Amino acid sequence: KNEVEQSPQNLTAQEGEFITINCSYSVGISALHWLQQHPGGGIVSLFMLSSGKKKHGRLIATINIQEKHSSLHITASHPRDSAVYICAVGWNDMRFGAGTRLTVKP
Amino acid sequence: EAQVTQNPRYLITVTGKKLTVTCSQNMNHEYMSWYRQDPGLGLRQIYYSMNVEVTDKGDVPEGYKVSRKEKRNFPLILESPSPNQTSLYFCASSREGNYGYTFGSGTRLTVV
Numbered sequence: 001k002n003e004v005e006q007s008p009q010n011l012t013a014q015e016g017e018f019i020t021i022n023c024s025y026s027v028g029i030s031a032l033h034w035l036q037q038h039p040g041g042g043i044v045s046l047f048m049l050s051s052g053k054k055k056h057g058r059l060i061a062t063i064n065i066q067e068k069h070s071s072l073h074i075t076a077s078h079p080r081d082s083a084v085y086i087c088a089v090g091w092n093d094m095r096f097g098a099g100t101r102l103t104v105k106p
Numbered sequence: 107e108a109q110v111t112q113n114p115r116y117l118i119t120v121t122g123k124k125l126t127v128t129c130s131q132n133m134n135h136e137y138m139s140w141y142r143q144d145p146g147l148g149l150r151q152i153y154y155s156m157n158v159e160v161t162d163k164g165d166v167p168e169g170y171k172v173s174r175k176e177k178r179n180f181p182l183i184l185e186s187p188s189p190n191q192t193s194l195y196f197c198a199s200s201r202e203g204n205y206g207y208t209f210g211s212g213t214r215l216t217v218v
Contacts, residue, residue, distance in 0.1 A: 033206060033207070035209075041194065041211075041212050041214075042209065042211050042212065043196060043198075043209040043212075044209070045206035045207050045208065045209065046206075047206070048205065048206040048207075086148070086149065088149070092137065092139070092154050092156060092162070093151060093154070093164060093165075094139070094141075094149075094151055095165075096148050096149040096150070097148070098148050099148060
């Protein structure tokens with residue numbers, strides 16, 4: 001079993017829909033990261049969480065330390081949100097989930 | 107502009123020919139790290155560095171070397187590349203404390 005599990009693997013949504021991507025982990029962590037990778041390959045760090053909730057624009061990330069679970073929400077999704085979203089745990093020694101491929105259709 | 111710069115972006119080389127992928131950051135970050143990304147395996151950490159002259163192995167260090175002689179640079183060295191090192195490589199950096207990482211644009215390496 002992977003240390004970091006993401007669901008779903010693939011997600012297709014219509015523009016404007018509310019999207020949730022989930023991440024569960026099995027190890028103790030100091031931090032959890034949400035990353036975005038566009039088709040061109042570049043990786044952008046969206047959030048780093050150690051507790052609670054963070055919001056940036058239409059993106060919201062939450063973490064429940066007791067349940068070892070984090071969610072990434074996208075409100076009012078747009079085709080430009082189409083990307084692979086990757087959950088990672090740890091700090092120096094990061095462990096990565098397999099990613100969720102999101103496609104938002106106009 | 108704050109950034110992590112990797113070079114080259116693309117490289118095709120032959121088995122056994124030593125190569126270096128450079129990584130440089132202009133943000134005075136303490137932490138730097140190298141990852142490789144492979145289809146079906148996702149991202150995996152190769153090496154990381156917590157500061158100058160402090161490096162440690164990640165999950166897949168075999169076949170790679172790193173050095174951190176200056177704070178801004180963290181080159182990845184493949185002494186004798188093999189085809190199983192064909193991959194997409196990313197360098198990233200971060201400052202000490204609860205901050206996210208900044209990633210380079212990636213280096214696509216093909217070893218034939």
